[in-house]
Amino acid sequence: MSSTTRSKSHVSVLTSAINPLANPRGAKKLCELCQNLAYLQCTKCRVTFYCDTEHQQADWVGIHEKICQLLIPIRTAMPFHSLQADRDHHRAQILHRQEELIEISRAVAQKKLFEGKYQESLPAAQLSLRCAMDVYGPSAVQLVPAYLLLAEANVGLGSLSQAEGYLSQAEWTVMKTPECSHTVRHQLHRNLGRLYTATENLEGALLHFANDVSVKAYQVYYASEEYGLDNIVTCGGYFLMANVFIKQEKMDIASSLYTEVASTWHSHLTKLLEKHTPGSMTLEHSFDEAQQAEADQMLRAMLKVQESSPKQAAAQNTLVAHSLAMLWFLGGSPDKALEFGRKALQSSQLVPDHSLTEPIQGLLQLAAERGPHLTIAS
Numbered sequence: 001m002s003s004t005t006r007s008k009s010h011v012s013v014l015t016s017a018i019n020p021l022a023n024p025r026g027a028k029k030l031c032e033l034c035q036n037l038a039y040l041q042c043t044k045c046r047v048t049f050y051c052d053t054e055h056q057q058a059d060w061v062g063i064h065e066k067i068c069q070l071l072i073p074i075r076t077a078m079p080f081h082s083l084q085a086d087r088d089h090h091r092a093q094i095l096h097r098q099e100e101l102i103e104i105s106r107a108v109a110q111k112k113l114f115e116g117k118y119q120e121s122l123p124a125a126q127l128s129l130r131c132a133m134d135v136y137g138p139s140a141v142q143l144v145p146a147y148l149l150l151a152e153a154n155v156g157l158g159s160l161s162q163a164e165g166y167l168s169q170a171e172w173t174v175m176k177t178p179e180c181s182h183t184v185r186h187q188l189h190r191n192l193g194r195l196y197t198a199t200e201n202l203e204g205a206l207l208h209f210a211n212d213v214s215v216k217a218y219q220v221y222y223a224s225e226e227y228g229l230d231n232i233v234t235c236g237g238y239f240l241m242a243n244v245f246i247k248q249e250k251m252d253i254a255s256s257l258y259t260e261v262a263s264t265w266h267s268h269l270t271k272l273l274e275k276h277t278p279g280s281m282t283l284e285h286s287f288d289e290a291q292q293a294e295a296d297q298m299l300r301a302m303l304k305v306q307e308s309s310p311k312q313a314a315a316q317n318t319l320v321a322h323s324l325a326m327l328w329f330l331g332g333s334p335d336k337a338l339e340f341g342r343k344a345l346q347s348s349q350l351v352p353d354h355s356l357t358e359p360i361q362g363l364l365q366l367a368a369e370r371g372p373h374l375t376i377a378s
Contacts, residue, residue, distance in 0.1 A: 029041070029049040030049065031049060031050050031051035031055055032048050032049060032050055032055065032059050032064075032123070032127075033050070033051075033055040033058060033059055033122075033123060033126070034051060034055060036051045037051065038050055038051055039051060039052070040052070040053065040056060042056070042064065042068065044068050044069070045068045045069060045071050045072050045075075046072075047071050047072055047074075047075035047076060048064065048068070048071060048075075058119075058120075058122075058123060059123045061120055061123075062108075062112075062120050062121065062122060062123030062124050063105055063108050063109075063123045063124035063127055064123070066104065066108060067101060067104055067105065067127075070097060070100070070101055070104075071101075073093075073094065073097060074094055074097050074098060074101065078090060078091075078094075095135065098131050098134060098135050099135060101127070101131050102128050102131045102132050102135065102146075105124040105125070105127040105128040105131065106124070106125075106128045106145055106146065106149065107288065107289070107290055108121075108124040109121045109122075109124035109125040109128060109149045109153070110149065110290040111289050111290040111293050112124065113149065113152050113153060113156070114290060114293035114294040114296075114297050115293050115297070116156070116297070118152075118153045118154075118156035118157045119153075119157060121149065121152075121153045122150070122153050124149075125146055125149035125150045125153060126146075126150070128145070128146040128149065129143060129146035129147065129150065132145075132146055139173065140173075141173055141174065141177040141180050141184065143170075143173065144170045144173050144174060144180075144184050144187075144188065145184065145187065147166045147167070147169050147170035147173075148166070148167075148170055148187050148188060148191045150162075150163075150166045151163040151164075151166035151167045151170065151191050151194075151195070152191055152194060154166065155191075155194050155195055155198050158198075160195065160198055160199060163195055163198075164195060167188075167191055167192055167195060170188055170191075171188060171192070174188055186237070189208045189209065190208070190209065190236065190237060190240060192208040193205045193206075193208035193209040193240055193241075193244075194240065196208060197240070197243070197244055197247070200247075202244050202247055202248055205240075205244050206241060206244055209237055209240050209241040209244065210237075210241060231264070232264060232265060232268050232291065232295070233291075234264075235260070235261045235264050235265060235298065236294060236298070238257045238258075238260050238261050239257070239258075239261050239298045239301075239302075241257055242254040242255075242257035242258050242261070245257070246305070251309070255313075255316070258302045258305070258306070258316070258320075259316060259319075261298060261299075261302065262299070262302060262316065262319045262320045262323060263319065265295055265298075265299065265323045265327075266319055266322065266323045266326075269323055269326040269327055269330065270326065270359075272326075272330055273326055273329070273330065273363070292327065292331050295323075295327055296324070296327060296328075299320050299323050299324045299327070300324065302320050303317065303320045303321060303324070303343075306320065314347045314348070314350035314351050315347075315351050315354070317343070317344075317347040318344050318347040318348040318351065318354060318356055318360075319356070321340050321341075321343040321344035321347060322340075322341070322344040322348075322356055322359070322360055322363070324336075324340035324344075325337045325338075325339075325340035325341035325343075325344055325360070325363055325364075325367070326363060328340065329341075329363060329366065329367050329370070334367040334368070334370045337363065337367040338364060338367045338368065341360055341363050341364045341367060342364070344356070344360045345357065345360045345361065345364065348360055
C-alpha cells in the first residue's frame with residue numbers, strides 16, 4: 001500500500017460527514033485550520049471540524065493526535081449547575097485545561113520548528129494562539145509566544161509578509177506592556193533577527209540578535225539577563241548571529257560564536273552525564289524535547305559547516321561531535337550516540353593528547369552496552 005493510500009485510509013477512519021440538522025439553529029461548524037465552513041468532524045472527539053480531509057490530516061499530524069481527547073471537556077457545552085459554587089468550580093476546571101492546552105500546543109510547535117517541520121508546526125501554533133485569546137483576551141502579552149511561533153514558521157516557509165504581520169503584532173503588544181518579561185523580549189528579538197536575515201538585511205539582523213555590538217564581544221542581552229551568559233538558552237542567539245556572520249563571510253567571528261555554543265552545551269551535557277549511574281533507567285529532566293531538538297539542530301549545522309571548511313579544526317569538531325553523542329545518549333538513542341561518538345573519537349585522535357579522548361571512549365562503551373530503554377524522565 002502506498003503512503004498516499006495509507007494517508008487517505010487513515011483520514012476516512014477519523015472523519016465523518018457533519019449532519020447539518022444536528023446543529024443548533026443558526027450555528028455553523030468551522031474548519032479548525034482555515035475557519036471556512038466545515039463538512040467533516042473528527043470521529044474520536046466529535047468536537048473538532050474540517051472543511052476537507054487535507055486539513056484534517058494536517059491537523060492530526062500537527063497537533064490533534066496529541067490533544068484530541070483533551071478538547072472534549074473544553075468544547076462541550078457546560079452542564080447546568082444549580083449552585084453558583086458548582087458553576088465556578090466547572091469554569092475553573094475548564095480554565096486549567098485551556099492553560100494546559102496552551103502549553104502542550106506551544107511545546108509541540110516549538111519542537112517541530114527546531115526539527116525544520118515548518119508546515120507541520122502551524123496547526124499547533126494556531127491552536128496555542130486561539131486558546132491564549134480565549135483565556136487572556138485578544139490583546140494580552142500572553143499571546144506573544146504564539147505570534148512568535150507563527151512568525152518563525154512563516155519565515156521558514158518563505159511567507160515573509162505573513163511573518164512580518166505576526167511580528168508586528170507581537171512587537172506592538174510588548175511595547176505597550178512595560179512589565180513584559182526578559183524571556184519574551186529576547187524571543188521577540190530573535191525572531192525579528194530571523195526575519196531580517198531572511199530578507200538579507202544582515203546589519204538589521206545583528207542589531208536584533210545583539211544588544212551591544214562591539215569589536216571584542218557580542219552579548220545577547222535579554223537572554224543573558226534572564227538565564228546568564230553561559231546558559232544553554234542563551235546559545236540560540238549566539239548561533240543565529242554566527243549564521244549572519246557566515247553570510248557576511250566573517251568566518252573568524254562565526255567560528256568564535258560557534259565555539260561558545262559548543263562549549264556551553266558540552267559543559268551542560270557533561271554535568272548531566274556525571275549524574276547518570278549505570279543502573280539508572282531515567283535521567284533528571286534538565287531539558288525538554290524542544291530544547292533537545294534545538295541543540296541537535298544547532299550542533300549538526302555547526303558540524304556540517306566545520307567539516308566543509310578548508311580550515312577544518314579537529315579540536316572543534318571533537319567538541320561538537322562529542323556534544324551530539326552525549327545529547328543522544330541522554331535522550332535515549334544509543335545508536336545515534338555511537339554514530340557521533342565515533343566521529344568525535346576520530347577527530348580527537350588527530351590532536352595529540354586530546355583531553356576528550358578518554359571521556360569519548362567511556363561514552364562509546366556506555367552506548368554500546370545501553371539498550372533503547374533509556375529515556376529522559378518527564
